[in-house]
Amino acid sequence: MAGEPLVLIVEDEPAQREVLAYNIRAEGYAVISAGAGDEALVMARETPPDVIVLDWMLPNVSGIEVCRQLKAADETRKIPVIMLSARSEEVDRVRGLETGADDYVVKPYSVAELLARLRTQLRRTRPAAVGEHLTFEDILLDMEEHRVYRNGQQVSLGPTEFRLLTAFMERPGRVWSREQLLDRVWGRDIYVDSRTVDVHVGRLRKALKTASSDTDPIRTVRGAGYALG
Numbered sequence: 001m002a003g004e005p006l007v008l009i010v011e012d013e014p015a016q017r018e019v020l021a022y023n024i025r026a027e028g029y030a031v032i033s034a035g036a037g038d039e040a041l042v043m044a045r046e047t048p049p050d051v052i053v054l055d056w057m058l059p060n061v062s063g064i065e066v067c068r069q070l071k072a073a074d075e076t077r078k079i080p081v082i083m084l085s086a087r088s089e090e091v092d093r094v095r096g097l098e099t100g101a102d103d104y105v106v107k108p109y110s111v112a113e114l115l116a117r118l119r120t121q122l123r124r125t126r127p128a129a130v131g132e133h134l135t136f137e138d139i140l141l142d143m144e145e146h147r148v149y150r151n152g153q154q155v156s157l158g159p160t161e162f163r164l165l166t167a168f169m170e171r172p173g174r175v176w177s178r179e180q181l182l183d184r185v186w187g188r189d190i191y192v193d194s195r196t197v198d199v200h201v202g203r204l205r206k207a208l209k210t211a212s213s214d215t216d217p218i219r220t221v222r223g224a225g226y227a228l229g
Helices: 014-026 037-046 063-072 090-098 111-125 159-170 178-186 195-208
Strands: 006-010 030-034 051-055 081-085 103-106 133-136 139-142 147-150 153-155 218-221 225-228
Touching: 006 014, 006 037, 014 030, 014 051, 014 111, 030 037, 037 051, 037 063, 051 063, 051 111, 063 081, 063 090, 081 090, 081 111, 090 103, 103 111, 133 159, 139 159, 159 178, 159 195, 159 225, 178 195, 178 225, 195 218
Parallel strands: 006 030, 006 051, 051 081, 081 103
Antiparallel strands: 133 139, 139 147, 147 153, 218 225
């Protein structure tokens, strides 16, 4: 499914990595994984995930150092990091959180608990993915009923336009390039010409101009892409 949240698992134990990947995919999320810290840093920059599940004990570059570098870089500092560790002492938990981890889960943990923590972080970065209602000015997007309203009037959207609006409403004000929208809306493994984005943005704009709200909420940023608001 295009547009599903992307989770990066960083775990050096192959069996544990596979169990995590299986259970996270079963929740409907996309997964990429790394077995070492330096590999994870490259992946996070090249294919920014929505959440990173990061083991503390890694060969060469530790999870703590990976977290520190992620939070120090502009392009990755806002990605939530869930730190996994067998270290249960309070001093270790504090150290992990002070390094920038957004959550700290002690091993052994239940998969259900980890998935709940994952949903909590996604609620911040991808609220639509956990069934939240999204609002921006006079636009309401209802993920559960798959409906959009503007100024109280229902707006009819095709599936692509719905996913496009979802991306815009999750990050109001963010300027999305055409390539970023292709990844988020169409999927990373599907080739679509970037001009297709312009066509669907045009359709979305037309649909959002209702009788009661004819202003265009989508802004074209010359040379960069599109933004909501």
